Amino acid sequence: MLARLAVIGGGAAGLAAAYYAERAGLEVSVLEASPRFGGKIFSLSGDGFVVEAGPDSFPATPGVLELARELNLTHNLLSPCPNPNPSYLLYKGKTLALPDVPPVQLPWSIGPLLSPAGRLRLAFERFVGQAADPDEGLEPFIRRRFGDEAWSILARPLSHAVYGANPADLSVRSAFSGLWEREQKSAAAQDPNDPKTPARPVSFPGGMGAWVKALLLHLEGKVLAGTGLEVVAISREGEAWQIFTLRGKLEAEAVIFATSAQRTARILRPIYPQATALLNQVPTLSVATVTLAFREEELPTLPGHEVILDGSYRAESFLWASKRWTGRAPEGFQLVRVNFAGEVARLGDIDLTRLAQAELERYAGDRKMPKPLASWPFRLGTVPVYQVGHGRRVAAIEDAIDRMPGVFTAGLGLKGLSLADSVREGWQAVQRALNYLALHPSQHPSTPSSTPPIAEAGHSPSS
Numbered sequence: 519m520l521a522r523l524a525v526i527g528g529g530a531a532g533l534a535a536a537y538y539a540e541r542a543g544l545e546v547s548v549l550e551a552s553p554r555f556g557g558k559i560f561s562l563s564g565d566g567f568v569v570e571a572g573p574d575s576f577p578a579t580p581g582v583l584e585l586a587r588e589l590n591l592t593h594n595l596l597s598p599c600p601n602p603n604p605s606y607l608l609y610k611g612k613t614l615a616l617p618d619v620p621p622v623q624l625p626w627s628i629g630p631l632l633s634p635a636g637r638l639r640l641a642f643e644r645f646v647g648q649a650a651d652p653d654e655g656l657e658p659f660i661r662r663r664f665g666d667e668a669w670s671i672l673a674r675p676l677s678h679a680v681y682g683a684n685p686a687d688l689s690v691r692s693a694f695s696g697l698w699e700r701e702q703k704s705a706a707a708q709d710p711n712d713p714k715t716p717a718r719p720v721s722f723p724g725g726m727g728a729w730v731k732a733l734l735l736h737l738e739g740k741v742l743a744g745t746g747l748e749v750v751a752i753s754r755e756g757e758a759w760q761i762f763t764l765r766g767k768l769e770a771e772a773v774i775f776a777t778s779a780q781r782t783a784r785i786l787r788p789i790y791p792q793a794t795a796l797l798n799q800v801p802t803l804s805v806a807t808v809t810l811a812f813r814e815e816e817l818p819t820l821p822g823h824e825v826i827l828d829g830s831y832r833a834e835s836f837l838w839a840s841k842r843w844t845g846r847a848p849e850g851f852q853l854v855r856v857n858f859a860g861e862v863a864r865l866g867d868i869d870l871t872r873l874a875q876a877e878l879e880r881y882a883g884d885r886k887m888p889k890p891l892a893s894w895p896f897r898l899g900t901v902p903v904y905q906v907g908h909g910r911r912v913a914a915i916e917d918a919i920d921r922m923p924g925v926f927t928a929g930l931g932l933k934g935l936s937l938a939d940s941v942r943e944g945w946q947a948v949q950r951a952l953n954y955l956a957l958h959p960s961q962h963p964s965t966p967s968s969t970p971p972i973a974e975a976g977h978s979p980s981s
């Protein structure tokens with residue numbers, strides 16, 4: 519079957535969608551607004567350093583591993599350096615070691631960090647029933663199930679570091695679905711050693727950019743993909759969609775949006791203001807990272823692989839990137855990453871870098887932080903915040919998008935924030951597009967595949 523599918527956005531979700539669509543025999547075009555593919559995934563290498571702008575790993579779920587195998591990447595997987603206590607939490611000025619268990623098992627494992635009263639309360643967790651409201655906030659959920667101390671010592675700072683948002687507003691069902699599911703199957707909720715162990719994070723020696731590179735290599739010559747092609751509008755003409763960029767237009771029978779909710783809202787505004795209004799209701803948060811290089815001998819001792827900060831800091835967490843992964847810095851040097859979320863993540867490069875240094879100096883205190891030798895600030899756009907009511911909002915958005923024939927979304931970050939979620943959503947969007955195209959056989963002679971995606975503006979996937 520040959521039909522034309524346009525994928526808007528060349529990040530993890532868009533490239534996964536292009537991969538699965540091409541594999542299914544569709545003629546695909548990928549339109550990426552920025553000068554490079556990969557979206558939030560971007561690795562920089564040079565002088566022996568490997569710097570990650572966004573994700574430094576992905577959860578090795580069966581779905582992602584299968585795609586990694588197909589891309590010939592599994593022989594090259596890298597696990598974090600062994601460390602008995604990889605994660606620490608700052609609480610009332612003290613750095614506490616978190617038990618080395620998957621995040622979903624943490625609430626059951628933090629007894630040693632609690633006071634005797636907090637531990638006793640935690641022991642009662644097994645007798646706590648299900649909530650009356652299936653879309654409960656994270657704070658009431660944790661306080662009800664695990665007690666107040668579990669909230670203030672563990673869940674509050676941890677969820678703030680993961681989502682950057684006000685953790686009290688988060689929906690436990692949408693933001694921490696593993697915990698929510700455990701409560702639904704109450705037997706599993708009481709078994710901290712549930713054998714369904716969540717996937718461990720893995721990466722690649724050259725960084726996460728290897729994922730993007732492998733996908734582009736696979737797609738080269740098979741899929742028409744172009745960068746610098748920001749889609750500004752789409753319109754329906756007959757049985758096809760016209761897709762407009764500032765550099766030309768493209769016709770497609772089906773369209774997959776693999777951008778963000780806000781970007782999709784902007785594109786749909788002229789033709790579908792109701793969908794735009796729903797998409798714009800999703801709250802978002804800006805995210806940024808600053809990676810700093812230091813001479814190892816000058817650095818104070820840094821605990822584990824990461825420290826999750828409490829609300830008194832403007833950064834969310836510190837990641838000792840070259841302690842977590844081998845091969846990230848040349849011998850005698852270390853890379854430290856400072857993660858930011860919220861308004862602060864919109865600061866310009868100079869201010870953000872200064873703030874990253876200041877936050878590290880404050881954390882180090884008397885131990886003194888040296889001046890960095892180099893710095894790499896990255897502003898990474900926004901991520902959606904899964905507040906209470908998120909599930910209902912997403913259902914309404916899906917319902918609205920369903921009314922547009924041949925238009926699909928690859929998650930838009932609304933159904934999970936990890937690479938595994940992007941891959942799964944890319945695959946699902948393609949399945950829906952295939953069903954649609956099977957029911958609506960092509961009425962247009964397809965353009966020969968040597969034609970660039972946009973007249974006068976073609977790039978090969980490797981560009």
Ligand SMILES: Cc1cc2nc3c(=O)[nH]c(=O)nc-3n(C[C@H](O)[C@H](O)[C@H](O)COP(=O)(O)OP(=O)(O)OC[C@H]3O[C@@H](n4cnc5c(N)ncnc54)[C@H](O)[C@@H]3O)c2cc1C
Nearest residue numbers: 527529530531551557558572573576748749781935936937
């Ligand atoms: C700091 C940080 C750390 C992370 N850590 C991890 C981690 O450890 N593990 C993990 O699994 N995940 C992690 N993630 C999440 C992971 O990065 C994302 O799930 C994934 O990269 C999202 O891919 P995406 O394609 O959905 O979106 P994006 O990467 O945002 O891609 C969307 C693409 O659409 C393009 N676009 C937007 N508008 C238009 C338009 N109008 N026309 C054409 N193109 C357009 C954008 O330029 C972009 O390239 C992290 C994210 C961040 C920010």
